[in-house]
Amino acid sequence: MAAPVYILGGYQTDFARNWKKENKHIVAMIREAVEGGLEATGIDPKEIQVGHVGNFAAELYAMQGHLGAFLVDVDPAFSGLPTARHEAACASGSIAILAASAEIEAGRYDLALVVGVEQMKTVDPAKGGEFLGTAAWYEREAKGIEFPFPKLFGRLGDEYDRRYGLKDEHLAHISAINYSNAKRNPLAQTRNWYMTEDQARSVDKFNTVIGGRIKISDCSQVTDGAVSLFLASEKAAAAHARKRGIALESIPQLLGWGHRTAPIEFTAKIAESQNNPYILPHTRQAILDAFRRAGIPDVWAVQAIETHDCFTTSEYMAIDHFGITQPGESWKAIEDGTIEMGGKLPINPSGGLIGCGHPVGATGVRQVLDAYKQVTGQCGEYQVENAKRVATLNIGGSGTTSVSFVVGFA
């Protein structure tokens, strides 16, 4: 048994903000996330022993690399702090969490700070789309293609359609649920936007087709956001609990994790999975690994899921890959209300990447922070009743790097 990794809390910036309009450097995002997290948890910066930053492409969006080093700028107590930055496209945030938790399990450090951050509103959508193309095999799948990623995830939908049949109305329903959930999340980017299922089904001058079967309403957002998360060993968590006068047992843990990487090219992925009931078997395996490590039999042992809906097709994929339905039958859980708030197993109570927003490198950290908030009853209007265990799924590229966590109590 690996040593337990506790979650002490964290902080999310308001995903509706545009930091370029505020004329802010990316370090301001990191600083707000960390300072907000320190305040929310009552952690003394001196106690933090290591820092990990998840970020996809600050070199492109903000002409800035070496983001781990910016943690040191946040507080005088961080001078000398060992830090690193981690990149795995849209899964960067989860990879940063994995690195931090591995160090805690290994006994190297007792208290780790994880930050996920992405500033994306610095460039126009076409340029941003091209930057995101570097999460695929750029030369083969993105170069010279306008908005390559919607097209790749459109192909995921096409593959479902080919193998099992897929109705776009089910994708529209996924979009509407995420927007609707986001309305209850005071930090969600789209909390004041207009979207309905009718709108998501419509193809018109506002809801245009971006590529293949993917329309604007099927897409996650271009988002500026930063999220902090504090992970602790049992020793540090016990000290934290004593200081706050709470029981150690009341602090949730990263109960399990799964981490798999598929071939980067979408065509290669699909070729590989031809005889598999799951279209993205490595993603399925990452989820099963997380369940196994968490000691839970299946998805019905969790009460909510925060999944990677970079497009509606990726959430459609998540439904059967989590095992909520048989492979190819995700539509059943959409039709019968299973995944809605108040349903048997709500997906993305936060609004997900479509509703809450998708600051690429921050998303994995945001998901785990939301899972933490759910199991500690801090989600306010988007709280899932009796959520004691929550699973996440964070995906980099076109289903390439998959990371899943289970958050809850031992």
Added chain:
Amino acid sequence: MIPIQKVVILGANGTMGAGSGEVFAAGGCDVVFLARTMEKAHEGLVAAQNMAKSVRIADRISLGTYDQDLEEAVSKADLIFEALAEDIELKKAFFTKVDKYRRPESIVATVSSGLSIAEMALGRSESFRRNFLGIHLFNPPNVIVGTEVVPHEGTDPKLVQEMVQLLERRFGRVAIVAADKPAFAGNRIGFKVLNEVAILAEEHGVAFMDYLIGPYTGRAMAPLATVDLVGWDVHKAIVDNVYAHTKDEAHEAFRLPPYMEDLIGRGHLGNKTPQFGGFYRRVKEGNQTLQLVLDPKTGAYKDLREAGVRKLPWVEKIRDLHHVGRYREALKHFLSAEGAEADLARKVVFGYISYALNRVGEKEVVREVRDIDRIMGFGFNWAPPSVLIDMFGPEETVRQLDRYKLPVPPLLRTIAPGQKLFHEPYVNIGRFFAA
């Protein structure tokens, strides 16, 4: 919550009419857009679709004219929302009709940004008066969520509370209750600062004042650029109304500067009159767009680059600190900066804090400091006074108010050391300090 399903918008072709209609339709209501002609009503629908970025929002909106459809629409409505021009006689004429056709339990609201709610209710039936109130949305309503609910003396108090809840929960608003006093809360406090800066611009220059009281002092947009966006006619209407009908410690700050009066007479209304401009004007020269700036002393416009704003090292330092997210440190520099310009900037900023907090009280505009914070934060995108006080510290704030001979709000003397005034867990205070 109050069951509101059917809404009628009077004046649906105007910016506020269409925008408010969009907010109600987005909240799931069936909305009737009424205007003088079908063409006008349709203009409102197109505007609402553009705001919602949705063609399909039209599914919830039907169109009509005052002559053909007002009686039926009003008789079926749960909420009759008036967004006509800011002309009290025009509004009253419509309210007479509404009073005649409405169901006794329906709610009637006006989006007016300053006219007396009590006066609008005069002469109306008892049930109209009980169900009548102001719902002041800010422009554009689909983006700016700050909202003032303004009862008059006869409004049912239960309705007021329920309306606040409804606006917050169903329509995504940040709503406060404001007293029926000129300009209500947000515009009273906001336009005090804006007009004060306009007065100071005569001596110190337009571009310099916008630089000195710029975004770094806790606002999304510089003050005089804001007046250009709002429109000089609207600015005049608001400050004239407050000047004529209130008498408080900042009375003279509401006197419209004569140069503005003069230029308004010559058609300069800000961005809405691009050929004349306002504080700024853009002109095309060949392929280039030149940015011109007004010289209030002469009424002439000159090239903004030639007008040249003198950069102040301490302002640049503060902006640099905001740029990297060191807001507290930045505000410390604001306190310690030396020179006449620093005094001027502090006088305006602490004047804002003083004036805002003095509007809190039983006989004042709002009941709680929180109301002021919410409306300045979400109606104006300005740093709420409590955020500034928390960052300066209450003792330092009192010291600065004394230093600039500004009235110290009694509340400031009661804050315990270390006690915070601003408690909105989901609001990032950094968003108020643009670099």
